[in-house]
Amino acid sequence: MNWPIQGPIPGIYYANARLMRVVSDEVSGDLRIRVVFDEREEREIVYEGMYYSQIDESNVGLVITLATEITPTQLIEPEYRQAAARLYDECGADEVFLKDMIKRGSRLFIHHTDKGGYLVLAKRLIWKKQK
Amino acid sequence: MAWEVMQLEDKNAVLIVDDDPALLKMSGEILKGDYEVSCVKSGSEAVSLLQMDYMPDIILLDVDMPGLNGFDTLIALRQIEDVQDIPIVFLTGVTKTKAELKGLSCGAVDYITKPFVKEILLARLKVHMENGKRLRQLSMMEKNSQEIRIDEEKFEQISVGLSDTEKKILRLIALGYTNQEMGEALHYSYNYVKKVVGAIYEKKYVSKRSELKKLLL
Numbered sequence: 001m002n003w004p005i006q007g008p009i010p011g012i013y014y015a016n017a018r019l020m021r022v023v024s025d026e027v028s029g030d031l032r033i034r035v036v037f038d039e040r041e042e043r044e045i046v047y048e049g050m051y052y053s054q055i056d057e058s059n060v061g062l063v064i065t066l067a068t069e070i071t072p073t074q075l076i077e078p079e080y081r082q083a084a085a086r087l088y089d090e091c092g093a094d095e096v097f098l099k100d101m102i103k104r105g106s107r108l109f110i111h112h113t114d115k116g117g118y119l120v121l122a123k124r125l126i127w128k129k130q131k
Numbered sequence: 132m133a134w135e136v137m138q139l140e141d142k143n144a145v146l147i148v149d150d151d152p153a154l155l156k157m158s159g160e161i162l163k164g165d166y167e168v169s170c171v172k173s174g175s176e177a178v179s180l181l182q183m184d185y186m187p188d189i190i191l192l193d194v195d196m197p198g199l200n201g202f203d204t205l206i207a208l209r210q211i212e213d214v215q216d217i218p219i220v221f222l223t224g225v226t227k228t229k230a231e232l233k234g235l236s237c238g239a240v241d242y243i244t245k246p247f248v249k250e251i252l253l254a255r256l257k258v259h260m261e262n263g264k265r266l267r268q269l270s271m272m273e274k275n276s277q278e279i280r281i282d283e284e285k286f287e288q289i290s291v292g293l294s295d296t297e298k299k300i301l302r303l304i305a306l307g308y309t310n311q312e313m314g315e316a317l318h319y320s321y322n323y324v325k326k327v328v329g330a331i332y333e334k335k336y337v338s339k340r341s342e343l344k345k346l347l348l
Contacts (some may be wrong), residue, residue, distance in 0.1 A: 021277060026332070026338055026339045026340060027325055027328050027329045027332065028310065028325055029309050029310050029328075029340070045298075046149055049309040049310075049311060049312075051307055051309065051341070052339075052340070052341045090342075090345065091340075091341030091342075091344045091345050092344055092345050093341075093344075093345075097307055099305075100307060101307045103213075104307075104308075104312065105306070106309075123309060123311075
């Protein structure tokens with residue numbers, strides 16, 4: 001129970017994770033990545049309801065220094081411009097489209113790496129239980 | 132050092148509006164297992180809250196409150212964009228036909244008398260929640276057809292060779308709908324939607340929904 005209500009705010013999801021495996025199921029709309037923290041702890045993360053992803057199999061080995069959530073209006077900021085340009089180029093997602101998706105519950109995740117930012121547009125990020 | 136923020140499981144959100152703290156606590160306890168519960172103690176707090184980014188899936192609204200009563204609160208809430216399609220259920224300690232009629236004519240979807248039985252409350256909330264979601268999907272589709280424009284000429288060209296169902300799904304993909312949303316909007320099962328999406332990809336020689344969307348630019 002929340003007293004008073006706090007609306008959803010952009011958060012930080014994880015940091016310093018090396019990509020070990022990427023499986024993108026475009027028919028189901030799920031992106032599954034396997035990452036390793038501190039070169040020891042492996043975890044699987046699933047982006048459910050994924051509409052678009054700039055992370056794919058070619059990114060295996062990349063280190064995600066920070067995974068956060070941003071709003072469509074933040075895409076004009078210099079640090080996100082490259083990812084934003086790619087988003088528009090690859091699927092024509094403009095601000096109207098993105099705002100509508102956010103309104104319907106999608107989230108814009110940005111993954112910071114030394115090669116730039118990688119966007120994923122999905123409904124939710126789920127941590128899979130370790131077996 | 133590795134760290135993470137665990138993502139909460141996505142539960143439907145219920146907002147309870149009642150000036151009785153005991154009722155808020157009791158209702159919260161009943162509902163918290165199945166829902167993400169939030170509470171406010173007055174109609175004016177509810178209005179302020181919904182004017183911000185918070186959007187519950189259903190609202191339980193007490194009728195007899197000081198200041199803004201339940202009826203006036205409902206009217207004020209319905210003025211807020213996007214709240215119009217959220218189902219509102221009145222809670223009352225007294226059953227009076229006249230009051231019940233007034234509540235329903237204001238736009239409430241149901242009227243539950245206190246004290247309520249847990250199973251009945253949960254069952255009725257579930258029904259109204261599902262109806263509310265369906266309405267919001269339809270409403271969103273109507274708004275989308277005005278705000279996000281699909282190039283209809285291109286759509287006709289691209290959808291050559293697709294069945295009627297595939298065309299419906301293609302249109303929703305272009306609008307950014309996920310499989311689950313498409314299933315809810317069109318009353319198809321998730322697996323059926325997935326099958327149709329796969330068929331569209333094959334027919335149009337694409338492997339991603341963003342590629343489909345781009346075709347319609």
